[in-house]
Amino acid sequence: MSKKNKSTPVAVMDPDEGVQLHGSGSEGAVPGRVKSFHGAAEEFEETANGREWDGRLTGAKARENSLSGSESRLRKQSEALANLTHARAHHRGDLRAVLRGITEAAARALEVERASVWLFNQDASQVRCFELYERRLDFHSEGVELTVRNYPAYFQALERDFIIAAHHARTDLRTREFTDDYLGPLGITSMLDAPIRLGEKLVGVVCHEHIGPPRRWTADEQNFAGSIADLTSLALEDMELKRTEAALRESETRSSSFMNNTSALAWMKDGGFRYVYVNQPFERFFGCSPQDIAGKDDFELFSMETARELRANDEKVLNTGETLQTFERVPSPDGQPHSWLVFKFPFRDATRKRFVGGIAIDITERCRAEEALRGLSRRIVAAQEAERHRVARELHDSVNQMLASARFRVQSIRGKISSDNEQLADEAAKATELLEHALQEVRRISRNLRPSELDDLGLPAAARSLCEEFQKRTGITCDLNFGRLPKRVPADVELTFYRIIQEALTNVEKHARASRLALDMTREGSSLRLIVQDDGCGLEAAKPPKKKSGFGLVNMRERAAFLGGTLEVISSPGQGTGIVVKVPLGRSFNTAPART
Numbered sequence: 001m002s003k004k005n006k007s008t009p010v011a012v013m014d015p016d017e018g019v020q021l022h023g024s025g026s027e028g029a030v031p032g033r034v035k036s037f038h039g040a041a042e043e044f045e046e047t048a049n050g051r052e053w054d055g056r057l058t059g060a061k062a063r064e065n066s067l068s069g070s071e072s073r074l075r076k077q078s079e080a081l082a083n084l085t086h087a088r089a090h091h092r093g094d095l096r097a098v099l100r101g102i103t104e105a106a107a108r109a110l111e112v113e114r115a116s117v118w119l120f121n122q123d124a125s126q127v128r129c130f131e132l133y134e135r136r137l138d139f140h141s142e143g144v145e146l147t148v149r150n151y152p153a154y155f156q157a158l159e160r161d162f163i164i165a166a167h168h169a170r171t172d173l174r175t176r177e178f179t180d181d182y183l184g185p186l187g188i189t190s191m192l193d194a195p196i197r198l199g200e201k202l203v204g205v206v207c208h209e210h211i212g213p214p215r216r217w218t219a220d221e222q223n224f225a226g227s228i229a230d231l232t233s234l235a236l237e238d239m240e241l242k243r244t245e246a247a248l249r250e251s252e253t254r255s256s257s258f259m260n261n262t263s264a265l266a267w268m269k270d271g272g273f274r275y276v277y278v279n280q281p282f283e284r285f286f287g288c289s290p291q292d293i294a295g296k297d298d299f300e301l302f303s304m305e306t307a308r309e310l311r312a313n314d315e316k317v318l319n320t321g322e323t324l325q326t327f328e329r330v331p332s333p334d335g336q337p338h339s340w341l342v343f344k345f346p347f348r349d350a351t352r353k354r355f356v357g358g359i360a361i362d363i364t365e366r367c368r369a370e371e372a373l374r375g376l377s378r379r380i381v382a383a384q385e386a387e388r389h390r391v392a393r394e395l396h397d398s399v400n401q402m403l404a405s406a407r408f409r410v411q412s413i414r415g416k417i418s419s420d421n422e423q424l425a426d427e428a429a430k431a432t433e434l435l436e437h438a439l440q441e442v443r444r445i446s447r448n449l450r451p452s453e454l455d456d457l458g459l460p461a462a463a464r465s466l467c468e469e470f471q472k473r474t475g476i477t478c479d480l481n482f483g484r485l486p487k488r489v490p491a492d493v494e495l496t497f498y499r500i501i502q503e504a505l506t507n508v509e510k511h512a513r514a515s516r517l518a519l520d521m522t523r524e525g526s527s528l529r530l531i532v533q534d535d536g537c538g539l540e541a542a543k544p545p546k547k548k549s550g551f552g553l554v555n556m557r558e559r560a561a562f563l564g565g566t567l568e569v570i571s572s573p574g575q576g577t578g579i580v581v582k583v584p585l586g587r588s589f590n591t592a593p594a595r596t
Helices: 037-091 095-112 151-161 176-186 221-259 278-286 305-321 364-416 422-449 452-456 457-475 491-512 550-561
Strands: 012-013 020-023 114-120 124-136 139-140 145-149 162-165 188-198 201-211 267-270 273-277 325-328 339-350 354-362 477-482 515-523 526-533 565-571 577-584
Touching: 020 124, 037 095, 037 221, 095 114, 095 124, 095 201, 095 221, 114 188, 124 201, 124 278, 151 162, 151 201, 176 188, 188 221, 188 477, 188 526, 201 221, 221 273, 305 325, 305 339, 305 354, 305 452, 305 457, 325 452, 364 422, 452 457, 452 491, 457 477, 457 491, 457 515, 491 526, 491 550, 550 565, 550 577
Parallel strands: 477 515
Antiparallel strands: 012 020, 114 124, 114 201, 124 139, 124 145, 162 188, 188 201, 267 273, 267 354, 325 339, 339 354, 515 526, 526 577, 565 577
């Protein structure tokens, strides 16, 4: 066996002490347990393994230090996020206070000099620094503005990327645009920016800016920056929610004030027609509180007849989905009748549930005044008709008789004039002719004032006589049709229809330039219907007459309205004009066969 080289240092392990011993291998060396060649080989192998272990221990130590640093950062970041979450709950809606806390916490957790929040303006053409915190100075500021179009690469990246981690901000393609007028003057070398989004919309950016040697952002720091942006987004949502809630409260206050100070009654009903809201005028009129009426329907509050009327209109609104303007009769709690002009409309709430809203205006006094006015008008018309009747009879019984007697006497004198006196005979003949014309004119005036046929034979006969005289005078052909009519129509209905026909014929003669006219009168259910249609030039029915001449369309409508009826004018240029009148008759009239 060969001997070891005495100059070669060896390292052995003392099995008792567990430490490495250094020696030269000579007899005077610190004794070890390796004495043979085989032992020397083992000693060499152990020495090599020891060096490897040193390397592994160094790497493990580095990893341990790195892990310890990472854990420290994560702990700091977690504490910062937890504190910010608590602060957000405490300062909810106070955006300025929340953002101050966010920038301070972010700057300290990431150990950066500057942390800031930037928000876009309305059209996203500029971004404004809403909050900036400088750590060394412990100072907050705001107000710097940047124009978006001057930094296209950065803002395109902001739209596209989750995080902009610019380790070398002055050379990074996304951020180097800021070098000359922002990064350089402020000494910023590294940027860690996270976009702020509300839903899918980009509304701003959170910036973390490092001053000093360029810095490589770790994955946990990038995730932390994203969390800071999310917290900022939540703070903006809180602000918007607070603003919306304030606007809603203000709107509700205005609406409540408006609804409670109006004289109109207002209410809301759900899809089952149960009351969910009534205003104070409603409560005062019906003498109830919201608790008394909430959840109840009309059948629990009103009589069966009233409830059915209200329900029918409510159902119509929901079924058609359209606003309804109508009149309803709902009595007061003491039983006094009241008339209401009602507007009902459908709507849905945020959950798409259907409701019926309503506003009612008490028009009882107006209806009474209108009824009194209609009564006065009826009495005036009745007085006029009575006077016309009287004058017509005077003309017929007095003036007409005197003219007939004068004509007879002139004719008698004419027969006694000798043939030699031709001039006197001609004068007598002219006098007779003038008296005949006077008699015809008196009869026409008397008929217009009050036709005797109307009183003696009824409406169809009087209308036929009127149309025959009209056709003879104007040359306009009249087609008459009288369907199944009552044996005798009430006198006021007969007179109203006769006057409307009379005025319609006058309008045709003066304005229509017609060649033919059709008159149709028949019973339709419990009403009497009249249609007068010409083939003339037509008129614009929507335009009211410029002046009330004769009865006119206005007076024709009023006459129909006096009897609870309606008058409708249907016309278009070149298509003639039609007048449709409907007046209720009641149920007590028998129907007779058509008169021919």
